[in-house]
Amino acid sequence: MDDRVVGNRRAAHSPGEPAPWLVAAVNYNDARRTGSAYNEAADGKLGSVYTALTEALISRGDWERVTATREQATGIVLLPHHFNLLLGTAQGKGINWSRLGYGLWPPPLANYVQGFETLTRKGRLARTLARARAEHEGRLPAETPPEFMGGYALRGVDPWEICPLSLVFSADPTRVRANPYAELxxxxxxxxxxxxxxxxxxxxxxxxxxxxxxxxxxxxALSDHER
Structure with missing residues (x-):
């Protein structure tokens, strides 16, 4: 493996200590206070998302952030020499993918990490949320970010109402919950x-x-899809 490969490098560390993973966050907002509520005007619509992901990783204790900046004049993204995860813009604009050993497409952003389909495929995401809700008995986990918790407290609604109701249907009944048609x-x-x-x-x-x-x-429509 060489320096172009994303995902196999860690930072230098003290003997006996586990090496931290490195996250290169292009849209990280250095001016914000860690853990503070997001302000879209200040943090940016996409910047707040990548900042949240970066802070969540750092809070684990085994990740460190390395600087990734964008040249204002050219739009080119300047990446660190080593990193394990790249969080960039939605389109990856300005990132030199050829330098990383990739072709023109697809770019290896967060949704190209192994196991990404657990979150990015709608059916898998719906199953994950349903399982988490059952495991936590309808309550939000203690580590839930405050920006998720404040909204439902003000509205007085179900704390798991963080996305529209999602139901998973399958021609194979073993792949879905008991009766999604009844829920529908x-x-x-x-x-x-x-x-x-x-x-x-x-x-x-x-x-x-x-x-x-x-x-x-x-x-x-469901019947048509099953045929």
Whole structure:
């Protein structure tokens, strides 16, 4: 392996101490106070996301941040010599991927780390949230960031209402919870005006995503996907 490879290098460390992992965060906001609430005007819409990820890693105690900066005149991103994880802009603009030993596409951002599909695939994310909710008996974990906790306290709603209701349907009944159709029927009865977004697992970049209004439309579309 050589210096172009992301994911196999660690920083120098004292003998007997585990080597920290290195995160290069292009959009990290150095001016903010660690752990403070986010202000989109100050932190930036994308910057706050990458800053949060960076702070979460550093709080573990086995990660360190290394400087990654962007030249204002050219837009070129200046990367450190070694790092294990790169957090950049959504498009990776200005990053010299060829220097890292990659082709033009895809760039190895956070969603190209091994196991990324646990969060980025909608079905896997829905299962992960449902499992976490059950394991924590409906309460948010103690380490939940304050910006997640403040909103539900003010609204007086379910603390796990951090994303729209998501149901996973599969032709293989062993891959889903007991009866997602029953959950769907109950949800429609509770809010008849709700819109439903149907996203096929094998789609990409918006392909075949549909917005539906009625229970009949949803069940008909699900039947079409199962055939």
């Amino acid at each position: 029927q109950a949800a429609v009865a509770n809010d008849p005006q709700a819109l439903w977004i149907l996203k096929p697992t094998d789609g990409c970049k918006g392909d075949r995503i549909t917005i539906l209004r009625t229970l009949g439309e949803v069940t008909a």
